[in-house]
Every structure is written in C-alpha cells, then in structure tokens.
Amino acid sequence: MKALRQNALAIPILIWFGLLVGIPLVYVVVVSFLSRDDLGNIVWQFTLDNYRRILDPVYLRVFVNSFMLAFLTGLVTLLIGYPVAYITSKLDPKRRSLAIGLIILPFWISSLLRTYGWVILLGNWGIINNVLMALGLVDQPLQMMYRFGTTLVGTAYMLIPFMIIAVYNSVDKLDKSLLEASYDLGASKRQTFLRVVLPLTIPGIAGGFTLVFIPALGLYFISDLLGGGQTVFLGNLIHTLVNRGRNRPLAAAFSVGMIVMVILVVSIYSRLTKNQKEGLLL
Amino acid sequence: MTKANRWQTIYLAVFFVILYLPVLSVILYSFNANPSTAKWTGLTLDWYRELFDDLKKHATGEALVVSIQVAVLTAALSAVLGTAAAIVSQSLSERMKKAVQWVMLLPLLVPEVALGVSLLMFFNALRLPFGHLTLVLSHSLFCVPYVYVMVRLRLAEIDREVIESARDLGATRWQAVRTIILPLVMPSIITASLLAIAMSLDDVVISTYMSGPRTTTLPVHIFSMMRVGVTPKVNALCTLILLGTFLIIGLNQVVSMKSKTRGLSN
Amino acid sequence: MKKPLLSLVNLNKYFGDFHVLRDISFDIEKGEFLTLLGPSGCGKTTLLRCISGLESIDSGDILLNGESIKDLAPNRRNVNTVFQNYALFPHLNVYDNICYGPRVKRTLTEEQLKEKVREALDLVQMSGYENRMPHQLSGGQRQRIAIARALINQPDILLLDEPLGALDLRLRKHMQAELLQLQKVTGTTFVYVTHDQDEALNMSDRIVVINQGEVQQLGTPLDIYNNPKNLFVAEFIGDRNILEVDVLEWAEGSAKVGLGSQVVQIGNGRHQLYAGERAVLAVHKDKMRISCTPVPNALVTEALSIHYAGSQIRIELAVVHETEAGRERITVILYQQGDCECRPGDTVWVSWDADGAVLLPLEPGWQGRVLV
Numbered sequence A: 001m002k003a004l005r006q007n008a009l010a011i012p013i014l015i016w017f018g019l020l021v022g023i024p025l026v027y028v029v030v031v032s033f034l035s036r037d038d039l040g041n042i043v044w045q046f047t048l049d050n051y052r053r054i055l056d057p058v059y060l061r062v063f064v065n066s067f068m069l070a071f072l073t074g075l076v077t078l079l080i081g082y083p084v085a086y087i088t089s090k091l092d093p094k095r096r097s098l099a100i101g102l103i104i105l106p107f108w109i110s111s112l113l114r115t116y117g118w119v120i121l122l123g124n125w126g127i128i129n130n131v132l133m134a135l136g137l138v139d140q141p142l143q144m145m146y147r148f149g150t151t152l153v154g155t156a157y158m159l160i161p162f163m164i165i166a167v168y169n170s171v172d173k174l175d176k177s178l179l180e181a182s183y184d185l186g187a188s189k190r191q192t193f194l195r196v197v198l199p200l201t202i203p204g205i206a207g208g209f210t211l212v213f214i215p216a217l218g219l220y221f222i223s224d225l226l227g228g229g230q231t232v233f234l235g236n237l238i239h240t241l242v243n244r245g246r247n248r249p250l251a252a253a254f255s256v257g258m259i260v261m262v263i264l265v266v267s268i269y270s271r272l273t274k275n276q277k278e279g280l281l282l
Numbered sequence B: 001m002t003k004a005n006r007w008q009t010i011y012l013a014v015f016f017v018i019l020y021l022p023v024l025s026v027i028l029y030s031f032n033a034n035p036s037t038a039k040w041t042g043l044t045l046d047w048y049r050e051l052f053d054d055l056k057k058h059a060t061g062e063a064l065v066v067s068i069q070v071a072v073l074t075a076a077l078s079a080v081l082g083t084a085a086a087i088v089s090q091s092l093s094e095r096m097k098k099a100v101q102w103v104m105l106l107p108l109l110v111p112e113v114a115l116g117v118s119l120l121m122f123f124n125a126l127r128l129p130f131g132h133l134t135l136v137l138s139h140s141l142f143c144v145p146y147v148y149v150m151v152r153l154r155l156a157e158i159d160r161e162v163i164e165s166a167r168d169l170g171a172t173r174w175q176a177v178r179t180i181i182l183p184l185v186m187p188s189i190i191t192a193s194l195l196a197i198a199m200s201l202d203d204v205v206i207s208t209y210m211s212g213p214r215t216t217t218l219p220v221h222i223f224s225m226m227r228v229g230v231t232p233k234v235n236a237l238c239t240l241i242l243l244g245t246f247l248i249i250g251l252n253q254v255v256s257m258k259s260k261t262r263g264l265s266n
Numbered sequence C: 001m002k003k004p005l006l007s008l009v010n011l012n013k014y015f016g017d018f019h020v021l022r023d024i025s026f027d028i029e030k031g032e033f034l035t036l037l038g039p040s041g042c043g044k045t046t047l048l049r050c051i052s053g054l055e056s057i058d059s060g061d062i063l064l065n066g067e068s069i070k071d072l073a074p075n076r077r078n079v080n081t082v083f084q085n086y087a088l089f090p091h092l093n094v095y096d097n098i099c100y101g102p103r104v105k106r107t108l109t110e111e112q113l114k115e116k117v118r119e120a121l122d123l124v125q126m127s128g129y130e131n132r133m134p135h136q137l138s139g140g141q142r143q144r145i146a147i148a149r150a151l152i153n154q155p156d157i158l159l160l161d162e163p164l165g166a167l168d169l170r171l172r173k174h175m176q177a178e179l180l181q182l183q184k185v186t187g188t189t190f191v192y193v194t195h196d197q198d199e200a201l202n203m204s205d206r207i208v209v210i211n212q213g214e215v216q217q218l219g220t221p222l223d224i225y226n227n228p229k230n231l232f233v234a235e236f237i238g239d240r241n242i243l244e245v246d247v248l249e250w251a252e253g254s255a256k257v258g259l260g261s262q263v264v265q266i267g268n269g270r271h272q273l274y275a276g277e278r279a280v281l282a283v284h285k286d287k288m289r290i291s292c293t294p295v296p297n298a299l300v301t302e303a304l305s306i307h308y309a310g311s312q313i314r315i316e317l318a319v320v321h322e323t324e325a326g327r328e329r330i331t332v333i334l335y336q337q338g339d340c341e342c343r344p345g346d347t348v349w350v351s352w353d354a355d356g357a358v359l360l361p362l363e364p365g366w367q368g369r370v371l372v
Helices: A002-007 A010-031 A049-054 A057-089 A093-108 A111-122 A127-134 A148-172 A176-184 A189-200 A202-218 A220-227 A234-243 A248-272 B003-029 B046-057 B059-090 B094-109 B112-125 B132-157 B160-168 B173-202 B205-210 B218-228 B233-260 C044-052 C094-105 C110-123 C139-151 C169-186 C197-203 C221-226 C231-236
Strands: C006-015 C018-028 C033-037 C059-064 C079-082 C157-161 C189-194 C206-211 C214-219 C240-251 C254-259 C262-266 C278-284 C288-291 C299-309 C312-319 C329-334 C347-352 C357-361
Touching: A010 A248, A010 B059, A010 B094, A010 B112, A010 B132, A049 A057, A049 A248, A057 A093, A057 A148, A057 A202, A057 A234, A057 A248, A057 B003, A093 A148, A093 B003, A093 B233, A111 A127, A111 A148, A111 A220, A111 B003, A111 B218, A111 B233, A148 A202, A148 A220, A148 B003, A176 A189, A189 A202, A202 A234, A202 A248, A202 B112, A220 A234, A220 B218, A234 A248, A234 B112, A234 B205, A248 B112, B003 B233, B046 B059, B046 B233, B059 B094, B059 B132, B059 B173, B059 B218, B094 B132, B112 B132, B112 B205, B132 B173, B132 B205, B160 B173, B160 C079, B173 B218, B173 B233, B173 C094, B205 B218, B218 B233, C006 C044, C018 C044, C018 C059, C018 C214, C033 C044, C033 C197, C044 C079, C044 C157, C044 C189, C079 C139, C094 C110, C094 C139, C110 C139, C110 C169, C139 C157, C139 C169, C169 C189, C169 C197, C189 C197, C197 C221, C206 C221, C206 C231, C214 C221, C214 C231, C231 C240, C231 C278, C231 C357, C240 C329, C254 C278, C262 C299, C288 C329, C299 C329, C312 C347
Parallel strands: C033 C189, C033 C206, C079 C157, C157 C189
Antiparallel strands: C006 C018, C006 C059, C206 C214, C240 C254, C240 C278, C254 C262, C278 C357, C288 C347, C299 C312, C299 C347, C312 C329
C-alpha cells in the first residue's frame, strides 16, 4: 500500500515513455512479420519471408559490414582515445579543464559540418592531396574517398569524444594511492599501467565502447557522404527500403536485426560491469 | 618536463590538431573562389552573398525557421518532462528508480535509424500529420534522457536535509519543489535545455523520417545539398551555423558562471 | 495529573528486517528539556525523525496533545526540527530562510514577518544578519539561524538532532549554555538528541537512555547518574569501576558481597538479588577513597600506577585476591592529594560512600570486565 502511494507519480512517466518508445518498437517487430503488396502498402499477412531474405548472402553482408564498422569504430576510438583520456587526467587542473573543453566542444558542432570537413580533406582535389602534390610527394592524387576506411574515419571521428569522456571518468575515479602502492611495491610505470590502471578502468572502456558502438550502427549519413554507397551499411539499406524500395516490412526486419545487435552488446556490457557501481551515464 | 611527458604533450597536441582540422577546412573553403569543392583558387565572399539571398527567399530560409521552431519547442518539452521525471525519481523505491532509469535511457539505446523508421511507421499508422508535431515528439525522445541525467546529477548534490527541512517547516510537496528544488536545479535545467537545442538543430537521421511534405529541417536540407555535391555555399552555411553554436555555448558558460557564485551546500 | 504534551505508545519501526525501534513508550511534558541519549546506531535519531514525520512508524502511536499524529505528513505537524547539518536553504538569504515556514503556511503577513524576524534574530543574537547568505556564515552562526528559522513557527516541540556535533569544544560549551537559556526564555519543549553524556547531564530536565532501539531508563540526570537501572546505563553514564562479585546476603537496603576472599557491605541494594548469585558492583571512580592504613569495609588492593592528568590524579589498583581469571582492576580518581601518598607496589585500602555504588544483576554475555 505504501509502495503504491510512493510510486504513483512514476506511472505517468512510464506510460508516456513506454508509449512513445515501446509501442513503435513493438510495432516495428510486428511489421517485420508482415508482407506488402505491389504498391508498397503493408498487407496484414503473416510471413517469415523478410527474415528469410536476411539470410540471403547479399543482405547478410550488410549486417557484417555494419557490425564491422561499429566494432572497428569502437576499437579505433579506444586505441586513440584512451591515451588522450589518460594524459588529460594527469594534467594540472587548469590545463585539464581546457583539454576537456576542447574534447567536448566538437560535440556541440554540427555533425554534418564535421563530416563534410573530411570530404574536403580527403577528396581527390582536397586539401591533403593538394598539399602532398604541392610538396611533390605524389604524382597523382591518392584515392582516399569512397572506401570502407573513409567511413570508418568519419564515424570514429564523430564518436571519439564519447569514448574519451567515458574512459576519462573511469581514470579520474582511480584512487591515486593504488598507483603509489604499486610503485612502492616495485612495479614500473608500464607494469602499473597494465596491472592496475587497465583492469580498474574496464567499466569506462566497456561504457565507452557501448556508447560508440550503438550510434555507429545508425549514422548512415556518414557512409552516405564519405562512403559513396560503395559499401552498403544497414542504415543506408533501411533508408533505401523505406524511401525508394517501398518495402517497409523488410526494412522493419532489418531494423529489428539492428536492435538485436544492440541488445547483444548492451547485455555484454551489463555482464562486464555487473559488480561495478558506475552505470553508463550515472 | 620529462621525456615521457614531452611525448604525451605532443600526442595530445597532434590529437587536437586532427580533431579540429575538418572543421577548419570547412571554414577555410567557404572562402574558396572555386565553385566546386576542388582546388583552392582564391578568396571570395561570393558564397556568403549568395547564401543571404537564399535565406530570404528559398528553402534554406524556411528550413532554418522550422529548425529553430522545432528546437525551441523540443527544448521546452524535454525540460519539463526530464525535470519532472528526475524529481519524481527521488522519492521512488529502489526498484522503481531502476525501472524509470531504464525507460528514460531507452531512446539512447536504439540506433537512430531504427528509431526513425519505427516512429515513421507508428506515426503513419496513427495517421498523424508529419511536420512540426512529429519532429518535436521525436526530438524530445532523445533529448529528455540528457535532461533527466543532468538534473538527477544536480539533485544528488543537494543536501537531503535541505529538502526535508522545507517539509519540516510546513511546505507541501509541491511547495517544496517550487520554492526549493527548482531554484537549485535551474542551472542544470538551463544547460540541458541548451544542449537539447543544439542536438535538435543538429539532428539529421530522425528528422529525415519525421519531416513533412513542406516541412524540412535545416540539417536535412544541408544534407541533400552535400550529397548533390554543390558549391561552397554549403561551407558558408555551415560556418554560419558554427557561429550560432558558439553563441549557444557562450550562453551556457554565462549561466554556469552565475550558478557557481552561489554555493550549493550550506 | 497534568496531561503530557507528547505520548509515544508502543512505537515500533523496522528498516527492512532490522527492528530499529522496539516498543518505545514514554511521555514528554510540556516545557521540559528532554534528551534522548545513547550510543551511535541506537535509534535515537530515528525516533526523532518519527516524531517529526520524516519517518513513518510500523506500529504503535504518537499522540500530540492527546491526538494521534502518526499519519500526518511532516508539514502538517506542529513540530519543527533543527538538523545536524543545519540545512539552511543555500539560495535564500537569512531573512528569507527564517520566513520560509510562515510564508508557505501563510500564517503571517509580510508586515508581521518583519517584526517577527527581528525578534527571532534578537533571540539568537544574530541581529543585523538579514541579508547574509548561508555560505557567508560560520558553523555556529548557521546553527543559530537554523534555530531561529524553526522557533519562529512557534512549534509545540522543537527537535534538535545532535546540533552541536560539528562544533569545536569551546563553541560547544558556549552553545550549550545558550540553548538552555533559549529554552527557558521561550518555554518551548525541547527534545534533544546526543551521544555525549556530559551534554545530556548538563542540559536536561530528564533523560531517556536508549540502546539498541529500547528505552533503558527514563529519569532526571541525578537519578540516572546515581541510580542506574541496569548494567548498560551503569556503564554508559558516568565513569565507574565495574566489578563482578558473589552475592552472599541480600536484603532491601543492604547486602554483603564477596570479591574472591574479601567481603564488603553494600548500602545501596535496590535490585532484588539472591544469595549465591553473581552480580555486578558499579562504583563511581571519583567517589572512592584510599587509605594507606587498614580501614573497615574496604577492598584490599595493590597500587599499580599513579598518573597526574590535568585536574585529576588517577590511581590504578589491583584487587588482592586469587581468581582463575586474574585480578580485577580498579581506577580511583582523586581531585586532590590526601593523606595517603602511595607508590606502585604499596598496599592500599579502597572504600566508598553508600550512594557512590550500586549493585546490579549480572547480565549474560557481559564482557566489560577489566582484569590485570
């Protein structure tokens, strides 16, 4: 009885969000089992066709591409971002604030702008090629655009602030006396890093990876602008199916597939941080 | 500075250079005299002039207006919902707190494409008119979690006894919220609202699905310009948006400065 | 008989499985200064919060002026709290902090408030501080504003939760006197929580000693100090030697006990005991006398060490008898050097006045024995 009174206020909130997020998702799952007619309208006829088509090697490739992109983005942002977070955490307070400000600033800047910048940098007549040719280092422009790597660069660039902040929070919370104890017992800086810092910052790494992986699956405009459609990713595919292919049930099936990937990653994250107190954002 | 430190500083410096290189390139090329995004041929302000013309009559101007309207409405809606959720969260049992947290953070766990497509089908089924309404609803979905988290954090910093003392002195629950809690979390609400405005203005993916026949947001508009591979006018537009962004950030700094001058605890 | 202001009736509270308040029943009289005294974790703060309404109770009742308030929300009870960390509203100045209660309850007009706030600030000796912000005040000053903020509501009861805990010793002593004065002047009933027995003995009209959620004893400071009802109170209040003894004879008003082979006559035998029982003799350390020559009805001891600690002379002694466990240790506190200037190794006779000692039942599981 008391519990009900206490929790009464929470119910409208749960309802609002449950409805707004839950129902569309449920609806998408439902649609993924439906068929369509020639005009592209949804026909309420149960079918497993959409999911069968996913197993088609062509489509399967798309899943693999997206997973690889998201996974590699996580990896790249981790490898580049971890040192940034670590070094920043050891700076003196004033420089640290400045560094953190500079890391977060891009987050506020238009994502289209940040992506388009790479078009200018990497284009055949873009800045990098201009400089290289002017310096005489190459005769012909390097083909850097419209490859898998280009999309990877753009996505990693977009999401690296998330990784850095997640890792930074973890590193910052480290008890400094643990490091001192390690040195006192005879470990070198490298050993201390590998045996003390790294294991203790796993929550940050896991959190950062998750925070990067999920958007990486969905930022299809980056692969659009930088990848030029050479490699097909889930985002592009779904977009095409909805807009031009007029095949919503199939698009729904792919969306469900994407969500399943996310659930897998999030549950791995939960498993890894089961015993830790710090959550993803709180 | 030790040798290790020197390498570290270099690493950091190089990182920041690369981080801002694309942004600077866009700004630089907004002055490129060459009409195609190719070689650099010289300085010009032509694109800015063309842009201002555009703003007055064409789609760009309309898109800008729509974006701003949506952003402001989204920020307002998100601020109210997120703050309410955060404040209510405080007095819930542990299990309910976790449940609410999961529900609030759910939108962030779904990739934007999936979310956009789901909402598209859902709103379609409901026969909702696509335009401002759908844009604001969908934008608030991913803005509310940020408001929620930021207000929750700030609430945690307030001494529990301060809130209890308000009740002890005779305030009803609502009075306590209005006179004590809200003033104290206001800086966080403002920062989160500004963040919401920035995110709403920036959103590409979800807006693509949520726009109506005559309502497009600015990013969607810019995106189509970029795909067509057009003149550096795009660069000029982006640069102007950048200025707007700095304005918002500046505003945010002012707000946080003011809130620092009053302490938070006794 | 006068009706009590507040009655606690069979009050029980649980935190999950933990039974934090067990069947608490007692009355609080109007105008008194009552202290809840006990060690950390005994439930005294929880009890205070139950009275204020910030915690709910699981069974029993709380009656204010005869009416049950147990289901009333904290803002509906005419009871106010002074919190341990003061809890001043950081975004309001002193004036607005003090006005808060009357404003939300709309009990006074702004005109009346001006006058009332001035009075309140006068009362706590903080006149002129209306426009200061809490972060500009020192701990002691915030304390006073917190008190003013509560008193302006003219509550039936003012609850104070270890208000002086965060202050340094000298300030604490000063504030104790001020609080006492305040209580007398306003005539408000104060319920005060502390773990500091000196504070309690100093300031209270009556003390409720609490341990592990149960009321151990309720009485005046003198009562509690001289006539502890059980072993816990005897150990917690005052500084006593506690010795295990055999009861040889017992009658109301006198008893004979044996410590090893020694036999001593006790005057204060209020608790029913039987010959052959093991009991506990509790004697105030500063109510004992020493003599270098034999004295009737005294314990024979051997001096171990003599310390000079400020205003006290502390003498450690060991009772001369053979037990399997060892010799019991006695500490005697003197405030001036008497005839007996003993040295370690000397034989000393220790005696005491009837009202300095009390004989209590031994409780199973007691481990407070001090042996040498």
